[in-house]
Amino acid sequence: MKITAAVMRQKGGDFSLEEVELDEPREDEVLIRIKGCGICHTDTLPRDQVVPAPFPAVYGHEGAGIVEKVGSRVTKLKPGDHVVMSCNFCGHCDTCMTGQPMYCRDFFKANFGFARMDGTPTMHKGGEVVHGAFFSQSSFATYALGTERSVVKIPSDVPLELMGPLGCGVQTGAGAVMNSLRPQAGDSLAIYGAGSVGLSALLGAVVTGCAIRICVDPNEERLELALELGATHVIDPTKTDPVQEIKDITGGLGAQYSLETSGNLMALRQAVDSIQIMGECGMIGAPAFGSEISLDTWGLLLGRKIRGICEGDSVPDLFIPKLVELYKQGRFPFDKLITFYEFDRINEAVKDGEHGKAIKAVLRLD
Incomplete structure (x- = not known):
């Protein structure tokens, strides 16, 4: 399907909004219409090559949105669910199996590999591979693919565009x-x-x-x-x-x-x-x-x-709903950290975050 994504094409560059092609969800994947996405310092690491990463690429790893489609093996989510996207993990190594997924043996591959765990890409533009699947989401885009493990259902009675930072920075x-x-x-x-x-x-x-x-x-x-x-x-x-x-x-x-x-x-x-x-x-x-x-x-x-x-030693499926409930009770007012920007102001939002003008910049998408 055709989507709009913020593409990074060179070291230290600016994002450009481009039309790219996103794969349909595989059997264990979830397609999400992004409503909001936080901007995190980690998004600048591949841009600046602090971590080795390919170009062109789509970043974004604090996405929140609405489930559009689910793969045949997905059981915990359904279309229409409101969700927060978090980091990915393999789910079967010793640390994952003992309830410590943030220390997954394949954590770097799952989140900084810029491809699915099997090495296949999720995005293209014509014949060009656009490297996606950043934190198994690449949510600087109108739509994103996540895995069932990395997507957390939240209540529908909270402002969805606000919730993305719970998936990384706030959770951490x-x-x-x-x-x-x-x-x-x-x-x-x-x-x-x-x-x-x-x-x-x-x-x-x-x-x-x-x-x-x-x-x-x-x-x-x-x-x-x-x-x-x-x-x-x-x-x-x-x-x-x-x-x-x-x-x-x-x-x-x-x-x-x-x-x-x-x-x-x-x-x-x-x-x-x-x-x-x-x-x-x-x-x-x-x-x-x-x-x-x-x-x-x-x-x-x-x-x-x-x-x-x-990632705050959290199990996202358990910890993020707790933070949402604390927010609803007025005991966790993380909304006071957030400044909203429309999607086409992404470069301004990134700079404001880097220069301290915004504590947590969040992109708002239609």
């Missing part, structure tokens, strides 16, 4: 707190980075009852929003030493938990240094491949932990 930040670190009510948490992932983590910290919720970011407007969303303290790292400030806030101990969400290596070192004895630091931000930092090994010997977190 909130899940890092609610699923990975699991602080208890009354605990302390320091979050480095007040972008969409960091502020989603803050919302998760409010839900879990953290008593001390600290956000570290150099952007004054984002710190103001963090206070509005429930931060008890905010720190501008360009004006003070955040490690010392966090220790002062926590009575000299350091935070029980910290999160680094920006991919900044200096911030990661500070996040580790900010935790107390027996504390835990979660790393979400994605620095360039091969990046390294030095750590105080004696500090780690005192029971401190550092761990990487992918």
Whole structure:
């Protein structure tokens, strides 16, 4: 079928809206009419070749829309369902089978392979292959193909164009707190980075009852929003030493938990240094491949932990509906992070996100 997609044709380039041909869904696939799609930092990684990726290609991995068609083996979805598209996984390796699909042995292939798991493409333009299936969706388009595993049904009584970021960025930040670190009510948490992932983590910290919720970011407007969303303290790292400030806030101990969400290596070192004895630091931000930092090994010997977190350790079919319900109850107002753009303003939306003008840019499609 013919669709309109935002195609990237060169390193560091702009998107161009083009008519391309999308395959009909196979037996385990779902065709979705996209109503909204978030723009995530991860969408710039293949554009800038931070991860190896082919051109031309269609990105987008925070899609939300309405099911149009389902393959013969699809059982959990039907035409007309409202859905969020999330990441893909194989479903049969040891990590998938033990309920940890975000650490699927084939996670990179399933999401950054720019093809189906069997290597076949999903998009063409004339005789040219347009590399799709990014995160098994490529949802910078009017229609997208997903797999049954990667598509999550949500209630039809919430604004569908708002829901796409639940599939990646919001799920990642909130899940890092609610699923990975699991602080208890009354605990302390320091979050480095007040972008969409960091502020989603803050919302998760409010839900879990953290008593001390600290956000570290150099952007004054984002710190103001963090206070509005429930931060008890905010720190501008360009004006003070955040490690010392966090220790002062926590009575000299350091935070029980910290999160680094920006991919900044200096911030990661500070996040580790900010935790107390027996504390835990979660790393979400994605620095360039091969990046390294030095750590105080004696500090780690005192029971401190550092761990990487992918997609908030969530099982999308279980976690995304929980976030939707919390949103409906007014306890998870992630809509305050979002700025909408029409589809033909995609390049403006990407730039606004990169320059900090928009915390979470979301494309709105008809």
